[in-house]
Amino acid sequence: MDWLFAYQPDLDAICIGSLYALSQFIALRAGLFSLGSAGFGSIGAYAAAIVGMRHGAPLPFALLLAVAVAVVSGLLLSVPLARLRGHFQAVATVAFVEIVVSLALYFDDLTGGPSGINGIPKLVGTGELLLALTGMMALCTITERTGIGRAFGAIRQDDLVARSLGISVVRYHRLAFALSAGIAGLAGGLAAFNTYTIEPEQFGFGLLTASLGAVILGGRGSVIGPVVGTAIFVLLPEVARPLSENRFLLQGAMLIVVITFLPRGIVDSLRDRRALARERRDSSPPLVAARSP
Amino acid sequence: MTGIALDGVSKSFGGVAAVSELSLTIPPAHMTGLIGPNGAGKTTVLNLITGIVPPTAGQIAVGEQDITAAAPETVARAGIARTFQNIRLLREASVLENVMVGFHRHEETSLAANLLGLPSAWRERARFKERARTMLDRFGMSRFATARADSLSYGHQRRVEMMRAVATEPSFILLDEPVAGMNQIEAEEIGAILKTLVSDGIGILLIEHNVSFVMDLCSTIYVMNTGRLIAAGNAATIQRDAAVIEAYLGAA
Numbered sequence: 188m189d190w191l192f193a194y195q196p197d198l199d200a201i202c203i204g205s206l207y208a209l210s211q212f213i214a215l216r217a218g219l220f221s222l223g224s225a226g227f228g229s230i231g232a233y234a235a236a237i238v239g240m241r242h243g244a245p246l247p248f249a250l251l252l253a254v255a256v257a258v259v260s261g262l263l264l265s266v267p268l269a270r271l272r273g274h275f276q277a278v279a280t281v282a283f284v285e286i287v288v289s290l291a292l293y294f295d296d297l298t299g300g301p302s303g304i305n306g307i308p309k310l311v312g313t314g315e316l317l318l319a320l321t322g323m324m325a326l327c328t329i330t331e332r333t334g335i336g337r338a339f340g341a342i343r344q345d346d347l348v349a350r351s352l353g354i355s356v357v358r359y360h361r362l363a364f365a366l367s368a369g370i371a372g373l374a375g376g377l378a379a380f381n382t383y384t385i386e387p388e389q390f391g392f393g394l395l396t397a398s399l400g401a402v403i404l405g406g407r408g409s410v411i412g413p414v415v416g417t418a419i420f421v422l423l424p425e426v427a428r429p430l431s432e433n434r435f436l437l438q439g440a441m442l443i444v445v446i447t448f449l450p451r452g453i454v455d456s457l458r459d460r461r462a463l464a465r466e467r468r469d470s471s472p473p474l475v476a477a478r479s480p
Numbered sequence: 481m482t483g484i485a486l487d488g489v490s491k492s493f494g495g496v497a498a499v500s501e502l503s504l505t506i507p508p509a510h511m512t513g514l515i516g517p518n519g520a521g522k523t524t525v526l527n528l529i530t531g532i533v534p535p536t537a538g539q540i541a542v543g544e545q546d547i548t549a550a551a552p553e554t555v556a557r558a559g560i561a562r563t564f565q566n567i568r569l570l571r572e573a574s575v576l577e578n579v580m581v582g583f584h585r586h587e588e589t590s591l592a593a594n595l596l597g598l599p600s601a602w603r604e605r606a607r608f609k610e611r612a613r614t615m616l617d618r619f620g621m622s623r624f625a626t627a628r629a630d631s632l633s634y635g636h637q638r639r640v641e642m643m644r645a646v647a648t649e650p651s652f653i654l655l656d657e658p659v660a661g662m663n664q665i666e667a668e669e670i671g672a673i674l675k676t677l678v679s680d681g682i683g684i685l686l687i688e689h690n691v692s693f694v695m696d697l698c699s700t701i702y703v704m705n706t707g708r709l710i711a712a713g714n715a716a717t718i719q720r721d722a723a724v725i726e727a728y729l730g731a732a
Contacts, residue, residue: 329597333605334587341581344570351530352648353556353585
């Protein structure tokens with residue numbers, strides 16, 4: 188069991204990273220090019236840390252507040268962004284992430300400024316993180332398989348077809364913003380009570396690219412993809428210790444290789460290959476006439 | 481429900497008039513044809529009705545409801561479904577899933593029930609799946625239920641798009657070249673299906689290049705040329721009309 192303890196920080200990092208990746212995943216499933224997960228994570232983390240530390244709120248309340256505040260900011264952000272599509276949406280949400288970082292730096296009375304909030308009690312362990320991740324994976328899977336998933340799929344694949352079938356893109360994008368923000372807010376709240384400390388820069392462009400990268404690397408067809416992608420990003424520097432100094436170089440190189448050779452991500456590309464192989468096996472005419480028993 | 485009515489509808493794109501002062505009616509439970517040479521403005525008419533482009537002038541109404549420049553989803557909810565000239569399917573989805581999306585307008589489960597995965601959400605999914613299968617049967621497409629939409633032949637993709645439109649249970653269906661690229665037998669099969677839709681009370685607008693297909697099926701035919709209506713009437717009238725002959729064959 189000792190080896191498990193040695194890797195516990197990695198497991199924690201995988202759980203939290205996977206939650207951010209799921210937040211990114213659910214937005215993309217709805218054809219929403221939001222890259223705002225890092226910003227919602229920041230909002231959730233600060234909300235939870237402030238009520239938990241300064242006002243002594245119990246953990247469940249702090250986490251609930253983290254989700255609620257993030258969802259509300261997601262809904263607010265969805266109003267001006269409803270007019271934008273595609274890469275314009277992406278650019279606007281990148282700006283949102285940078286604005287959140289600046290606000291966290293600026294309002295130092297509330298957020299502690301550049302040094303952040305430190306000495307947060309560690310109330311969240313691996314068990315709680317695994318529970319949260321399982322719960323959010325279930326939420327995303329249910330969403331995908333019910334009417335919401337059908338509407339998301341239609342909007343993602345052809346916005347105009349969706350509208351001509353009576354699907355309100357604005358309404359479903361608002362929902363996707365709320366879901367994406369809520370999951371990221373939960374991730375931020377959990378991270379605050381898992382890592383003792385939060386500071387503004389940890390929720391910046393780095394987290395944004397890590398969340399998006401994990402989804403691209405793992406695959407965006409099912410909830411497994413983002414989790415696999417995150418696990419690879421977290422474990423890679425551990426496996427290739429000599430290269431861990433150049434972690435970002437390694438991540439970037441991996442992304443380029445995967446996008447080039449497995450454009451649908453590791454999980455989905457492997458699934459496609461297996462399905463294709465099965466199809467070939469089933470449909471290929473037998474070379475020798477089958478001997479009847 | 482008195483039909484779809486266009487009254488003096490015009491549309492210009494940067495000074496070029498695509499449609500000029502067009503008035504026509506699409507009655508329920510009938511097949512109405514709209515023909516004309518390339519560039520006559522037929523597809524623009526369809527885009528004007530379905531709210532994809534707003535008209536520069538004129539009024540469009542369905543029954544009592546004014547749908548001039550309404551959003552596409554509003555037009556869909558008013559009971560008007562359409563297909564596209566360049567087939568637009570959800571390519572990654574199966575045939576069955578493509579048809580199921582069409583039922584969206586009739587979804588009764590709340591967002592919350594869907595998010596929580598309550599039994600009502602799964603029951604609705606099962607119900608839609610069943611209805612989609614019935615639809616596939618009707619269109620002779622059952623054996624393609626699980627095939628990916630983009631793996632089908634052109635003619636079959638057109639059928640999937642038509643099934644998706646019918647799934648919205650519309651009062652009107654606007655079809656943009658439904659038999660383009662199909663052979664005679666396939667076109668006849670589609671014609672037979674369209675007749676059953678009309679007998680169900682659905683009003684159909686048929687835009688086609690295949691003039692004989694339109695002549696066989698439509699009770700009223702409108703002919704357009706360079707954005708203007710040049711003739712209207714039944715097949716026999718249209719065939720004798722001097723302006724129509726000139727538009728199609730050139731001046732004698």
